[in-house]
Amino acid sequence: MATLGIHKDFLMEFARLEKPVQKRVQETFDKFEEHRHAGLHLEKLENPRDPRIRTIRINKFMRGVVLAPESGDSFLLLKVMPHDDAIAWALKHRATVNSATQGIELRNDVALERATAGVRQLAAEGDRRLFKKVGDKDLVRLGIDADLLPLVRHLTDEAHLDALQKILPEQQYDVLAGLAAGMTPEDVWREVVAVQLEHASPSASQEVNVVPGGDLSPSPAAPDDLSAAMARSQGRIALVTGPDELMEILERPFDAWRIFLHPSQQRVAYRPSYKGPARVVGGPGTGKTVVALHRALHLARQLPAGATDESILLTTYTRDLAADLRRSLELLIPDPALRAKIRVVNVDALAHQLVREDRGAPLALVTDHKEIIARWARIARRTGIDFTDVFLDQEWRQVVLAQDLRTPEAYLKASRTGRGTALGPLKRAQIWRAVEAFTKELVLAQEWTFLQVCAEAARLLDTKGGERPYRHVVIDEAQDLHPAQWRLLRALVAPGPDDLFIAGDPYQRIYGNKVSLRSLGIPVTGRSTRLRINYRTTQEILAWSTALLTGETVDDMDEGTESLNGYRSAFHGAAPRTSGAEDKLAELAGLVDQVRDWTRAGIAPQEIGIAVRYTQLGKEIRQALEQSGMPAVVLGGGSAAGDGIRIGTMHRMKGLEFRCVAVAGVKDGTVPLRNAVTAEETDAQQHSEDLLGELSLLFVACTRAREALRVSWHGKPSPFLAAVPTE
Numbered sequence: 001m002a003t004l005g006i007h008k009d010f011l012m013e014f015a016r017l018e019k020p021v022q023k024r025v026q027e028t029f030d031k032f033e034e035h036r037h038a039g040l041h042l043e044k045l046e047n048p049r050d051p052r053i054r055t056i057r058i059n060k061f062m063r064g065v066v067l068a069p070e071s072g073d074s075f076l077l078l079k080v081m082p083h084d085d086a087i088a089w090a091l092k093h094r095a096t097v098n099s100a101t102q103g104i105e106l107r108n109d110v111a112l113e114r115a116t117a118g119v120r121q122l123a124a125e126g127d128r129r130l131f132k133k134v135g136d137k138d139l140v141r142l143g144i145d146a147d148l149l150p151l152v153r154h155l156t157d158e159a160h161l162d163a164l165q166k167i168l169p170e171q172q173y174d175v176l177a178g179l180a181a182g183m184t185p186e187d188v189w190r191e192v193v194a195v196q197l198e199h200a201s202p203s204a205s206q207e208v209n210v211v212p213g214g215d216l217s218p219s220p221a222a223p224d225d226l227s228a229a230m231a232r233s234q235g236r237i238a239l240v241t242g243p244d245e246l247m248e249i250l251e252r253p254f255d256a257w258r259i260f261l262h263p264s265q266q267r268v269a270y271r272p273s274y275k276g277p278a279r280v281v282g283g284p285g286t287g288k289t290v291v292a293l294h295r296a297l298h299l300a301r302q303l304p305a306g307a308t309d310e311s312i313l314l315t316t317y318t319r320d321l322a323a324d325l326r327r328s329l330e331l332l333i334p335d336p337a338l339r340a341k342i343r344v345v346n347v348d349a350l351a352h353q354l355v356r357e358d359r360g361a362p363l364a365l366v367t368d369h370k371e372i373i374a375r376w377a378r379i380a381r382r383t384g385i386d387f388t389d390v391f392l393d394q395e396w397r398q399v400v401l402a403q404d405l406r407t408p409e410a411y412l413k414a415s416r417t418g419r420g421t422a423l424g425p426l427k428r429a430q431i432w433r434a435v436e437a438f439t440k441e442l443v444l445a446q447e448w449t450f451l452q453v454c455a456e457a458a459r460l461l462d463t464k465g466g467e468r469p470y471r472h473v474v475i476d477e478a479q480d481l482h483p484a485q486w487r488l489l490r491a492l493v494a495p496g497p498d499d500l501f502i503a504g505d506p507y508q509r510i511y512g513n514k515v516s517l518r519s520l521g522i523p524v525t526g527r528s529t530r531l532r533i534n535y536r537t538t539q540e541i542l543a544w545s546t547a548l549l550t551g552e553t554v555d556d557m558d559e560g561t562e563s564l565n566g567y568r569s570a571f572h573g574a575a576p577r578t579s580g581a582e583d584k585l586a587e588l589a590g591l592v593d594q595v596r597d598w599t600r601a602g603i604a605p606q607e608i609g610i611a612v613r614y615t616q617l618g619k620e621i622r623q624a625l626e627q628s629g630m631p632a633v634v635l636g637g638g639s640a641a642g643d644g645i646r647i648g649t650m651h652r653m654k655g656l657e658f659r660c661v662a663v664a665g666v667k668d669g670t671v672p673l674r675n676a677v678t679a680e681e682t683d684a685q686q687h688s689e690d691l692l693g694e695l696s697l698l699f700v701a702c703t704r705a706r707e708a709l710r711v712s713w714h715g716k717p718s719p720f721l722a723a724v725p726t727e
């Protein structure tokens, strides 16, 4: 039977075609199963680098490029381009097998030959060599082939390597980028090569007849080399099982994340089973949400026959993020029956539902933080206690609720790690009285805060004799959850294989909730994986944004510290721009000009995001844009509808992404926001934590940008910008 593979470049180009042309492409390939190659009218080229690369007519102007060996029935869709470009591409390229991963690689032989000559010349000017410390043996073991060794040996610096990204075979580039970023050959083996080998099915690796670094070699022993090699090219080539699947893929070409998981993502998401809670971490845009979605799909497929709907919970921090997950799940799992096995809801809403059902009536919730602080202020006055409202609120959330302390004795003995002010027994007794007064007021008014609701929901589940509502729980944006929310999550599912799957990035913690997962009965040691390739942001934006965090130490939610080492982006673009103005009017005028330039360059308004620290500034920006004839919306609760440039607080930007992002008002006093940071004299440790939270917010906002980032301020710039180059 014919096997069809789709290269991800093919899908990307297909996505940009006009509808009628897309239709023609579909018609060309939809009967692929019935056709042997001859039936597809594949045309040979004159003097090609690789005779197996052929082209196929789509219409008068467009051609497809296909890899189709004479023997066997497999073919691979490589490109779809205007006629002349397709022919030129097909003539220059050759398909080979990577000697380490045994996956397919495509190389532009002509450009590589030219680059080798150019690099030799440049290298002659000095003796700097990028890979001086890596021996040939290691390079070869990692799949760098003999043809490329001279080029690699002459590279002088990373910029040099980056410039060759487009023409180097992709896996060999990944290996070199890893080594250039300071990874050891062993690390690179594990993260680039081994993941790919692991994924290859054992039967595929037996079938293949590989000439390392060389051609896919047809031989009687391996009649279908190409399908075996395609199977070993996870993340770049998707194998299509039939015409329906082909049509389904071509229906939504923009959502490549549904089918081209990187091997490192695939390995985590589709591991048959974890013995207990498992976790995936990674910098912004590394695909943690994508992995969480695929894990939910995997778990749904593994459910025993007869498992009830909503056996799996997919959850996250806020309602908006849950709505995004729901939308993505619809794309990933078109089958409504399978999708029904997964419930998507944010933690607080779920807690509310559980408690409401138990009580038989909705709860009155106090959600306004200002209101909560005002109550603490009243209680501090009434009890004559010498602590500020903010301190009391933090003590309640970060010690009392975090450790689920229910008696004065428990509070007296409690460890207060993470809080900066030491408290003797007398002070603790005073604070406990204030806590009692605060909770009593709530009880009398029959009111709840969300964290109390979570604690109550966990208690209800724990007292229900071990009855757990879910078989599996998958959690996204885990870094923001409070211990009371974790206790609920723990109580939702019985401890055991595949109970909890956790995705998060501690560098993006923006709600000040710190946890130790092991202390909450969620041991992830030995089941924690890190993703390193950023799929969203250019290397330039990523490097600039990461530099904001220079010198910061961030905990990893498991009593260790987190690191951003080795993160890199799959693509490049312009450096971020910065702009300081004299006053607000001038800053807004500059911002409006920038947005106009973006829209004139063809960026759709909804692909432009503007992040601000507080909503009022967002409203002023909307007004300025609208006065200049550019519609804009300020994102609120729920999702934004309609067209227009998206403006949102940095908090609201979490989970979103845009082609172009402007972060505005990044000035002293606003970023960090003065009244969001505990005074140093109130609590020095909390002061540093709050500053880190504000810095993470800026980091989150900047890393929402896919192609362009602009950061602006007026007056004195934010002190955070001292860590990065500004114009």
Ligand SMILES: Nc1ncnc2c1ncn2[C@@H]1O[C@H](COP(=O)(O)OP(=O)(O)OP(=O)(O)O)[C@@H](O)[C@H]1O
Pocket: 256, 257, 260, 261, 262, 265, 282, 283, 284, 285, 286, 287, 288, 289, 290, 291, 505, 508, 535, 536, 654, 655, 657, 703
């Ligand atoms: N394998 C993939 N192929 C193509 N696109 C991908 C892949 N993995 C992730 N992406 C895309 O990269 C972007 C970032 O992915 P995702 O939101 O899952 O990352 P994240 O790690 O959860 O990010 P953040 O922590 O910043 O919210 C999305 O547009 C996603 O579709």
